[in-house]
Amino acid sequence: MQRVFSGIQPTGIPHLGNYLGAIRSWVTLQETYDSFYCLVDLHSITMPWEPEKLRQQTLVTAACLLACGLNPDRLYNQSAVSTHARLGWIFNCVSRLGWLNRMTQFKDKAGKNRENHSAGLYVYPNLMAADILAFHATHVPVGDDQRQHIELANDIAQKFNHDMGVEFFPQIQGLIPPHAARVMNLRDGQKKMSKSDPSEQSRIILTDKEDDITLKIKRAKTDSEPLPGEVEGLKDRHEARNLITIYASLSDKTPEAVLQEFGGNGFGQFKKALTDLLIEKIVPIAQETERLLSHEDHIISLLRKGAETASTVSEPIVSEAERLVGFLR
Structure with missing residues (x-):
């Protein structure tokens, strides 16, 4: 059986980059794959956190994902399903220090103060x-x-299988969704759009209202040159390329088609069209998110139900992994 798994950290409200880069594709993938999507709150506490803030952000992230169209039966928070932590410990004992030392994201997050960061x-x-x-x-x-x-x-997975003398864990294939977009910062086109950027003007979040979107696109950094007629003309024009990418992805067009429509013009007309498109696509998500958040108990109930489904599927797999390593069952 082909199965998809993915997760998102509930640290801040999901933004346009999350939506165009992942969430929108998740909704499509669940139509053709057996899919599970997870709010990875265990990962969230690997960096400094505030407990009440984490709880609230988990609810908001869940509401956003549901508003985008994810199947509530396959959405849950990671800490509610014990199989993650149990298998995680086994893998701590299978993985090698040399492998972890090569992981670039730890180096990026820890920076020069790696000794002060958590083992997690x-x-x-x-x-x-x-x-x-x-x-x-x-x-x-x-x-x-x-x-x-x-x-x-x-x-x-390979080392576990080799050490235990079994073919138990499958090989994983990275799946690059055909319409996923790499969305950059609205104030700096060379940085990815991020929840952690101190400037709220750097990102469109999935709870933005019409006025928020209008103001953020109006203030989005551009340059003084008109839009080119061809993609090659966007070279080294990082902010212009980013806005074209956003429009193309939201409208399911190619960047070439967008430039054929707007090339030769200044940014005024294009920003107005982009604002209208964002309002059309994002505001309904924001409205549904707000409606869901007015019923927090219902969101919690849905997450518990999703956790039950996740446990039903993962428990036999992890129990067998525990048996294979020699744990009494």
């Missing part, structure tokens, strides 16, 4: 592998920055 941040790639393999998932939607994690997960 160092070993979280092992937990990420467990997240996937606890479901015997065969496909994981990935961007370029996640390829290394898939490679590590496959190394762990």
Whole structure:
């Protein structure tokens, strides 16, 4: 059986980059794959956190994902399903220090103060592998920055299988959704759009209202040149390329088609069209998110139900992994 697994950290409200890069594709993938999507709150505490803020952000992220169209029966929060942590510990003992030392995301997050960061941040790639393999998932939607994690997960799966003398865990394939877009910062086209950027003007979030979107696109950084007629003309024009990418992805057009429509004009007309398109696509999500958040108990109930489904599927897999390593069952 082909199965998809993916997750998102509930640290901040999902933004346009999350939507165009992952969430929109998740909704499509669940139509053709057996799919599970997870709010990875165990990963969220690998960095400093505030408990009440984490709880609220988990609810908001869940509401956003539901508003985007994810199947509530396959959405849950990671900490509610014990198989993640149980298999994660086994993988801590299978994975090698040399493998973890090569992981670039730890280096990026820890920076020069790596000795002051949690052990959880160092070993979280092992937990990420467990997240996937606890479901015997065969496909994981990935961007370029996640390829290394898939490679590590496959190394762990291979070593487990070799050490135990079985063919138990499958090889994972990175799945690059055909319409996924790499969305950049609205104030700096060379940085990815991020929840952690201190400027709220740097991103469109999925709870933005019409006035918020209008103001953010109006203030989005551009340059003084008109839009080119061909994609080659966007070279080194990072902010212009980003806005064209956003419009193309939202409208299911190619950047070439967008430039044929707007090339030769200044940014005024294009920004107005982009604003209208964003309002059309994002505001309904924001409205549904707001409606869902007015019934927090219902969101919690849905997440519990999703956790029950996730446990039903992953428990036999992880119990067998525990038996294979020699634990009494």
